[in-house]
Amino acid sequence: MRPSSSPSEWGEPSIAPPVDASDPFAVVFGDPRVDQACGTDGWLGAMLDAERALAEALAEAELVPVAAAKAIGEACRSGGVTSAVFAHASSASPVVPLVNTLAEAVPLEVRGWVHYGATSQDIMDTAMMLVAHRATAVIVDNLAHAAEAAASLTERHRDTLLIGRTLGQHAAPTTFGAVAAGWLSGIDAARDQLRSARFELAAQLGGPVGTLEPYGTQGLRVLADFAHRLGLADPGLPWHTERTRVTRLASALATGAGTLAKVAHDVSVLGSSDVGELREGSGGGSSAMPHKHNPADSVLVLANVRRTPGLAATMFAALESELQRPAGAWQSEWQTLSQLLRCCGGASSRASSLLSGLRVDTGRMRSHLDATGGLLRAGAVADQLAPALGRREAHELIADLAARAETATFDGQSSAADHKPPGWAQLGDQSERPDQPSAPHGPPGAGQATFREFLDADPTVTAHLTAAELDAACDPTACLPAARALVDRALARHRAQEEP
Known part of the structure; x- marks a missing residue:
């Protein structure tokens, strides 16, 4: 019998959120609040807000009659100006049809005061800043929630040991609290940068x-x-061709997105079936393989972030603005910034969900660490031997023992004595050749040699280090004091940032 494909039976909500007809993927990738701010109605509302505020400011300065400003404000709020203004491309800006439509909505004697003294770029730049101001409020809020979730993980797993990995390889012990502290520090820094850029979003008014x-x-x-x-901020002077505040915003958005991508990438790697130390708390089904729990939030964070560098680059390209009004530069920013805000909105929303629901398998983290047989502390052992042997000699000795231990593990050797050093394949010996397939790689099992056994069997090591000293050097918990200090610092900085 063919299974039902109803949404509720497949684990999806039976009532889907509204879909943006102009972008069928908005619900998948975006945050609806950011999408609304950056959508057609969001831009139109921002343009009308700019025209209304301009009329009111001119009336306050006694440059426009108060009655005229009131009529213009009422027309801006009435809904008489619709998104149809975006359908007119002949003027390379929707401001001309907007002003014409607005003028028709006010009494005849008021029409001359509509858009008085302003240029199209004044309205479009100001509207762009309003759109960005409204959208970034949501993104900053998402980052705040993500940071709080990261802080909770940092505190809860302050002493949870796991393998540190560099270049995809086992490196040295660390703690999951230290890993989460790195996430927290990055998110806090990105949020602070975006808040600063948001504070600088300024109105534009300069006239022709x-x-x-x-x-x-x-x-x-x-x-x-x-x-x-x-x-919005008072810019001090018009910035028609001085676009640095725009690129500061683009930079802050791209930086924040990249910071979230780091988190998502870590989770997707540590959540792979072969590692299994982390797992997303929701979603992740497969249409073909019922057993799968895909890292859906991580995937969507990364998909959004993949697009941000190119979008930010377009914003930087608009810095080249000639004379008093560039041809094409500022126009290139409208849609680009909207897309950049949408990508960052979606990434920040998904990252918040990801961190809030993240599941941590502390037992698996520890079992992976223990399975290395002390190998991850090779550097600490070399440091202990350095005073007696010299740093270089100690490093070379321990590197050789570590390599032999790894090879023994790879080949399933039962003891350190069974292992033959590198170069063991002799000419004419066809039974053991380096290019022959060997046993599958995996952690040492019962009866297999460990790094500690190689240390105990080496006369140079045992001549200078006692068993107790080797125990201390190979103990993965030796990393805890330094890791705790970093965790505490990250949490203190986070809490200071949260203070009013």
């Missing part, structure tokens, strides 16, 4: 060539009041 000439001596006053009414 950025001199504020239409407003005479009241120009700077109007600019400051305009920014204040919108909740």
